[in-house]
Amino acid sequence: MPSVTRSDPNIIITGTPGVGKSTHCEALASKTGLHHLNINDVVKKHSIGEASNDGNDPNTKIVDEDRLLDVIENDLEDGGQIIDWHACDLFPPRQIDLVAVIRCDNQILYDRLKARGYGEKKLQENLDCEIMEVLVQEARDAYEGEMVVELRSEKAEDVDGNVERIEEWIRSWKRDNGKEGGVEAKGEGGKKDEDDPMFLHG
Numbered sequence: 001m002p003s004v005t006r007s008d009p010n011i012i013i014t015g016t017p018g019v020g021k022s023t024h025c026e027a028l029a030s031k032t033g034l035h036h037l038n039i040n041d042v043v044k045k046h047s048i049g050e051a052s053n054d055g056n057d058p059n060t061k062i063v064d065e066d067r068l069l070d071v072i073e074n075d076l077e078d079g080g081q082i083i084d085w086h087a088c089d090l091f092p093p094r095q096i097d098l099v100a101v102i103r104c105d106n107q108i109l110y111d112r113l114k115a116r117g118y119g120e121k122k123l124q125e126n127l128d129c130e131i132m133e134v135l136v137q138e139a140r141d142a143y144e145g146e147m148v149v150e151l152r153s154e155k156a157e158d159v160d161g162n163v164e165r166i167e168e169w170i171r172s173w174k175r176d177n178g179k180e181g182g183v184e185a186k187g188e189g190g191k192k193d194e195d196d197p198m199f200l201h202g
């Protein structure tokens with residue numbers, strides 16, 4: 001594994017709109033003290049979204065990805081960012097340690113998006129995105145297989161369980177990268193099962 005300078009990992013929480021990304025990021029940030037980097041807020045703050053030509057959805061913004069990466073470059077360099085965004089493949093793999101794709105049952109997602117007042121077209125587009133596993137595929141195409149995990153967010157308990165699993169993964173990452181308490185970890189050579197990011201799949 002390449003050595004990293006950041007003392008905390010950068011974690012992407014991605015998925016179809018409405019699956020529960022921000023809910024997870026807020027809970028994870030409050031449990032770990034890591035920073036919730038909400039890309040929607042960054043785009044607004046730095047005015048790097050341009051109105052799309054989609055007359056049905058004038059609020060949709062086309063984001064200037066190069067400018068976005070410039071704006072967050074130092075944050076990613078520092079580490080400890082929980083990135084909240086419905087796309088993931090723009091972030092450089094060398095700066096990312098874990099990609100969690102939040103998943104949700106179609107009917108539950110339909111109800112959530114309907115409750116937001118989404119029109120039929122936008123609703124169907126987002127449901128198709130979830131059904132076609134667009135974000136899972138994007139994550140798997142852009143990052144090493146073992147960095148990508150899928151987590152369900154349908155019931156309130158799911159959020160607690162997922163956050164606990166990511167916290168455990170963060171502890172493993174710190175052990176593996178010698179970032180525990182600022183002291184180089186004492187490697188004994190043997191890796192425990194729970195040190196493996198794949199354990200998140202189980």
Ligand SMILES: Nc1ncnc2c1ncn2[C@@H]1O[C@H](COP(=O)(O)OP(=O)(O)OP(=O)(O)O)[C@@H](O)[C@H]1O
Pocket residue numbers: 015016017018019020021022023024086112152153154155156157158159
């Ligand atoms: N596991 C869950 N159980 C119950 N409700 C949930 C769960 N996860 C998310 N929700 C609810 O679903 C709605 C959407 O969640 P959230 O805003 O976190 O989604 P999001 O992925 O950040 O959406 P967007 O892409 O639009 O920012 C919220 O009302 C939230 O309370």
Ligand SMILES: [Mg+2]
Pocket residue numbers: 021022023084
């Ligand atoms: Mg959100």
